[in-house]
Amino acid sequence: MRRAPARPRIPCRGARVISTELAGFLQSGISILVGTRDARLFPDCVRAVGARCAPPGELTIFLPDATAGTCIANARDxxxxxxxxxxxxxHRSIQVKGRAIEVRPCDAAERAAIDAYRCAWAQELAIIGMPPRVTLRMSHWPAHAVRLRVEAVYVQTPGPGAGAPLVAPEAGR
Incomplete structure (x- = not known):
C-alpha cells in the first residue's frame, strides 16, 4: 500500500498562528515576559499579568502600570x-512577536481576567514550591491592555527545536 506524500508544513503566520490548543496555553497560568525597545533600540522587559487571544491572529497582553510604564510607552511609540x-x-515555552495595534487602560472585565490569571499562576508556581501568598503579591492593577497583531510564533522550549518557527499543518488539512 502506497502512502500519500506528506503535506508540506508551513510557518504559522497571521490568523492561523493561534490554534485552540495554543490559545489555551497562552491564556493559562504561565509566566509571561514582554520585551519592547525604544527608538534608540534600548530594550525593556516586564512581567505581564495575563493574556487573551481573540480575534484570530490577535493577542492582548495585560501589563501592570506600576512596573510597565516604559514597556507601554515603547509599544505606543x-x-x-x-x-x-x-x-x-x-518548561514548555513559546515566543510571540507582533505589532501593537492598540494600547489602552484595562476595563473591569479585563480586571477579572487578570485576577483569574494571578490565581492560576499562583497554582502553577505552587507545583514547583513557590507559596501562593508570594505570587499573589505581584503588582497587577491598574493595568494596560496591549493588543497585538501576531506576526510570528516561535518554539522556545529548551532542546533542539528552540528558536524554530512554530509550524502548523497546511491550511485545509
Whole structure:
C-alpha cells in the first residue's frame, strides 16, 4: 500500500498562528515576559499579568502600570513587541512577536481576567514550591491592555527545536 506524500508544513503566520490548543496555553497560568525597545533600540522587559487571544491572529497582553510604564510607552511609540510564555513545571515555552495595534487602560472585565490569571499562576508556581501568598503579591492593577497583531510564533522550549518557527499543518488539512 502506497502512502500519500506528506503535506508540506508551513510557518504559522497571521490568523492561523493561534490554534485552540495554543490559545489555551497562552491564556493559562504561565509566566509571561514582554520585551519592547525604544527608538534608540534600548530594550525593556516586564512581567505581564495575563493574556487573551481573540480575534484570530490577535493577542492582548495585560501589563501592570506600576512596573510597565516604559514597556507601554515603547509599544505606543514603535509597536514592536515580543512576549515569551513559559510553563514552570515542564518548561514548555513559546515566543510571540507582533505589532501593537492598540494600547489602552484595562476595563473591569479585563480586571477579572487578570485576577483569574494571578490565581492560576499562583497554582502553577505552587507545583514547583513557590507559596501562593508570594505570587499573589505581584503588582497587577491598574493595568494596560496591549493588543497585538501576531506576526510570528516561535518554539522556545529548551532542546533542539528552540528558536524554530512554530509550524502548523497546511491550511485545509
Amino acid at each position: 514603535n509597536g514592536r513587541v515580543a512576549a515569551t510564555f513559559s510553563r514552570a513545571h515542564d
